[in-house]
Amino acid sequence: MGRYTLRRLLQFIPVLLGTLFLLHYLQSLSFQINGNPIRALFGDRQPPPETIAALTRAFGLDDPCLTQPGNPCFGLFFDRLGNYAQGDFGVDFNRQSVIDLIIRAAPLTLRLTFIAVVFESIIGIVAGVLAGIRKDKFIDNFVRFSTVLIIAVPVFVLGVLVQIGSGLYVGTWLAEQGAPEWLTATFSITYQSDHPWASLLVPGMVLGALSLGFIARLTRTSLIESMRADYVRSARAKGLSGTRVVGIHALRNSLIPVITYIGIDVGALMGGALVTEGIFNIPGVGGLVFQSIRSGETPVVIAVVTLLTMVFLLTTLLVDLLYAVLDPRIRYE
């Protein structure tokens, strides 16, 4: 187990550095080719050169290597890494520290992700198990059909449709009926900060919908494969009850890929929930990215994406380690 962990760590570090460098290089390249983005901030106005210079310095964009297209700017890269290590992710155009913005936005995203993961896991796994044990019967066909449908609908389409359906139709109808506030908040069009959990329920389900489809399918396939395995026959030959054979022997094996998938998903979902937060106006981390794109604050976008990438890669590493815990065969590789 120790050797396995060490190997994974050794693989993780170069990939992390590589991805961060990729982001850095693209950013530098963009500045080298497109020029200083600070200028674009001011639109048609012509600010005095000193202002531009000062802002450029403040954003750390005054390195000479940025004038040479193609220069990988290693010095700048390592400076940036140093900053990241100290928690410095730069500032936005209003001089607010990006890391502060992220810290303020993170709790919402965490809540949203939590709801999404719980929703997709419970329903996905239950649906997958039911479909698997009643293969080719009605419930199986129903699950297969509905999951394909969910997977085929792009997240933003689903989000928009749900927003209209739940927010506009159900929400206003509820309000007209005089329903309690928390109920209308659940079905509102946008996020409402005085109902931090209720109004995130529906967006959370939208966020988790796609994964739900994948999880249900994966669970189903995995369970069916497990039930065909020889060890299931052995378990039956041991005179164990059907429930135990499926519920413990088969399921324990078939849940391994599902749990690892969910683990990766956590990292992926935290990695922005960009579209969902944008549609439902949730001021989380994804919403931050969304707004920064709108307002053209590219350095903020890059900084947030950098942090999210680090979180994502870290999650992948943790899931790899988790996998070894779940499957004893891997531990002794």
Next chain:
Amino acid sequence: MTTAVDEGGDSSKESSRSRRRRSDQADSLDFDPQAPLLEVRDLQVEFRTRDGVAHAINGASFLVREGETLGILGESGCGKSVTAQAIMGILDSPPAHIGGGEVLLRGVDLLKLDDKVRRSVRAERVAMVFQDALSALNPVFNIGWQLGELFRKHRGYSKSDARKEAVQLLDLVGIPDPENRVSDFPHQFSGGMRQRVMIAMALALDPDVLIADEPTTALDVTVQAQIMQLLADLQKERDMGLILITHDMGVVADVADKICIMYAGRIVERADVNSIYKNPAHPYTKALLESIPRVDMKGTELASISGLPPTLTKLPSGCSFNPRCAYVKDRCTHDEPPLYEVDGDRRSACHYYEEVLGR
């Protein structure tokens, strides 16, 4: 306890057996001590597929007594494993369907029992050893847990008691350092060791009948010999009935008392081991024996049986072996031979068995 009366075996063995059976639902069954230990009568199993009905077993009958070893021999696909699974009751029931016949354990037809009782018979009275121990053992639970499960679920033992039993079992089958090995996982054992674990699992609840489905096929020759010896020793010690299923004529010659030869889901010859090898009474058996290469035949052409085994959905009319038979005559193509009595206990499903015997 019913079995105590007739066994003729060591009475101390019997009382220890009855002591261990604390929560045996099968106790409520009406076992007949005079009846043979395990008798299969005219078993019919078919598989209903989209392509038609595959007749996997067409009327198999045989008998095993305590202390006896019955070898079931045949090519891949002849129905040997299906027979074993039918006896155990672990056939996958939508495609498989038991069309008829009886499986009598001391006179009680297992096929007619309800699910719950049937389950308690499994592992307690009839147990099975599978071919590939690596895939037959659950990879995510350790050996101690898998062995202990039998005691926990069938006998109500506590976790620590079950574990102690597991250690004892490992010792019984010859696994060194059982105290530590009991917490290991299946993939941490070598092939031969794993097979010993499988045997331990089958013997855990002291069954009356042990079915070994190709127990040594996946192993090296030297390990094969060890495992077969282990099986023979354990059988003798416990006076079990052993059904050995294999396609290897060499392995079975040493160990079996009686042999059944299976072809296309039917038993085509049944005899004691010596008669089969010395003087087969069925063309298929004869051809099988002749196809074994011998050192003194060096330089001559290898004998093989022409043709292929039949597809179970489209069996030939008459005798299933007729397209490949060296003794085939007109009658064989439309008249399915019953199991003729050759002499004493010997049976052959061939119209012309006299000719095959060379009489």
Next chain:
Amino acid sequence: MSDQGTPGIREGNAAASTRESPAGHPSDDVDDRDDEAQERGKKERNASLWADAWRELYHNWLFVVSGLLVLIVLSWAAFPGLWTSNDPSDAGQCELLNNRAPPSSEHIFGTTVQGCDMYATVIYGARPSIIIAVVVTAVSVFIGMAFGVVAGYYGGWIDTVISRLTDVVLGLPFLLGAVVFLALLQDQNIWTVAIVLIALGWTQVTRIMRGNVIAAKGQDYVEAARALGASNFSIIMRHILPNSIAPVIVLATLYLGSFVSAEATLTFLGVGLQLPAISWGITIAEGQLLAVGGFPHLLIYPAGAVIVTVLSFILLGDALRDALDPRGR
């Protein structure tokens, strides 16, 4: 770690949008393996994988239906004039005064925010999405196959380099990466979107191809070919490629669906195609803002078009995969 999958559609990241687990667990082919065991018995003829697959496919109604739908959508992109005489990009065709009108006999899907016929907008909106999907799929698959074959076949340091490079690119969550690239490029049109999607999309094909090549390389028939003196190139072209290509074909169909979805998503977010281009993403974006005000048709029709398109590609890919699965043989 995670392989086969449909990139782009999911929030945040493609590497996790898998149909296979880290353990390389197989996907939804179990059911049809049951059916195929039957088929296998029936056909004793010496049929190649493709002939077998084709025979099976035209009996599969899902394949036929989704195939037809795909062809219809492709024809919207290639020959929109066949479906409507109304080209919304033509000035004169859109009456601003009649905008947001609900469906009527004259405009069966109603009119858009600019007053153009919604039906025509949906038809013409297919073109950029399909072009991007086709181009991106073709190029990503090509690059992915090239890298995958080289990495898998030659192994060694070149495999390490390619694999690490793949890992690095996969380290970026798909959607975030696309957004960042496009924001940095500052120029957003069909070609930049295509380039960005290609830059992120080649990785999955490489992974899969590499895996298949490594498996094929170990087969006895490759050893035999080498013993007979075949050159590396001919071994690759004659033995390795034909045997590893089936999963890539399936992935390509799934990719087509995902990239339609990805482009629509990016356009919706504002980093993809921009006005005055006509694209489903743009129409939906407009529709979203206003459907809230009670004009559901602005949303339903373009959204429906995207859903039907992506769904058809996915079903097509699923049917293909089940037909080409050699395990059913």
